[in-house]
Amino acid sequence: MNSITQGMFFYLSKILWFFADPGNLLLIALCVAAGLAWTKWLRAAKIVLTVTVICCVLVTVLPIGSWVINHLENRFPRVEKLPKNITGIIVLGGVVDQFVTDDRKQIAINGAVERLTELARLSFLYPKAKLIFSGGSGVIGNQRLKEADVINPLLVTLGLNPNRIIFDSQARNTAENATLPKKIVKPTLDQRWLIITSAFHMPRAMGSFRQAGWNAIAYPVDYHTKSNPGLGLGLNLRSGLGGLSAALHEMIGLTFYWLTGRTNELYPKP
Structure with missing residues (x-):
């Protein structure tokens, strides 16, 4: 993958992120559940919808994105x-x-x-x-x-x-x-x-x-978290999705950059 040109890399990264963005994934899951609900696969629709709701609850309560962002922010003091x-x-x-x-x-x-x-x-x-x-x-x-x-x-x-x-x-x-x-x-x-x-x-x-x-x-x-933020449980889906989106964007970016030879380490350190 190191041979990917700059132009190709730019477009591939944008396309990859479109399908990986948590907000887009949520919309896709809801569309799939709605579509299945109008077919004989009603049970599958219920499963997809239930999993989607569980994920939304977890993202709302657990600041997963903030935890990851905090680790990223503390990586370079x-x-x-x-x-x-x-x-x-x-x-x-x-x-x-x-x-x-x-x-x-x-x-x-x-x-x-x-x-x-x-x-x-x-x-x-x-x-x-x-x-x-x-x-x-x-x-x-x-x-x-x-x-x-x-x-x-x-x-x-x-x-x-x-x-x-x-x-x-x-x-x-x-x-x-x-x-x-x-x-x-x-x-x-x-x-x-x-x-x-x-x-x-x-x-x-x-x-x-x-x-x-x-x-x-x-x-x-431009810090977004305290140096030691604690557990930080919440009840805000919008905030949870925003934090998860930013964190996932960086983690996918780090992985994609490393796989294509654009960083010298998978998770660079000081």
């Missing part, structure tokens, strides 16, 4: 002491919805703005470091508008000079976040680069950057 010198900082996209931004003519921020607020802070600590923003479009049917094309106003608001930043507007996924900027700056192993992304996404990001040949230092941000 928060940086306590920054290195004295670094070559550059790479921040992964996923901060701005470029399509809503373009339509509304106002920056539409997603939940990962810490990626940019920390970039702004670090840019003052390392005034000579190269700064790279890698963010294109991860939407399978719309590659017209890129995140890097609309993010300048937010950078200015945060006190960053866009002229100092190298923009990679072509990266569609984490693997391309690692490979495309490499063609621009041509890093060497004696150079040190800080990688900024959401903490739960850091294992896959670090695996990708290491595999691409970067001397990468993890700088996780």
Whole structure:
């Protein structure tokens, strides 16, 4: 599977996730149960429906997604002491919805703005470091508008000079976040680069950057769980599905990236 091209990989990953997304699986199961109910396979319909309801109850009560996300977030500890010198900082996209931004003519921020607020802070600590923003479009049917094309106003608001930043507007996924900027700056192993992304996404990001040949230092941000959240039982199906979806997306991503040679480990560690 290592021979899969970047384009093929992008489309395959999107198709795979469509069928693996917990929300889509729930809908598929309900459709199957409804369809079977109108046939002689009524007993099978009852079984499918019962299993679906049990799964919904488990997801509602048990924060399975949060448990997995917590493990992902704790995999690469928060940086306590920054290195004295670094070559550059790479921040992964996923901060701005470029399509809503373009339509509304106002920056539409997603939940990962810490990626940019920390970039702004670090840019003052390392005034000579190269700064790279890698963010294109991860939407399978719309590659017209890129995140890097609309993010300048937010950078200015945060006190960053866009002229100092190298923009990679072509990266569609984490693997391309690692490979495309490499063609621009041509890093060497004696150079040190800080990688900024959401903490739960850091294992896959670090695996990708290491595999691409970067001397990468993890700088996780955008935490969604406490360091030790406890049992955390709840009664919220929407929250449970959201957490499970995010967790499953990362775990499938890690596995798929490893199988196709895009990370150096199945579950990268410090």
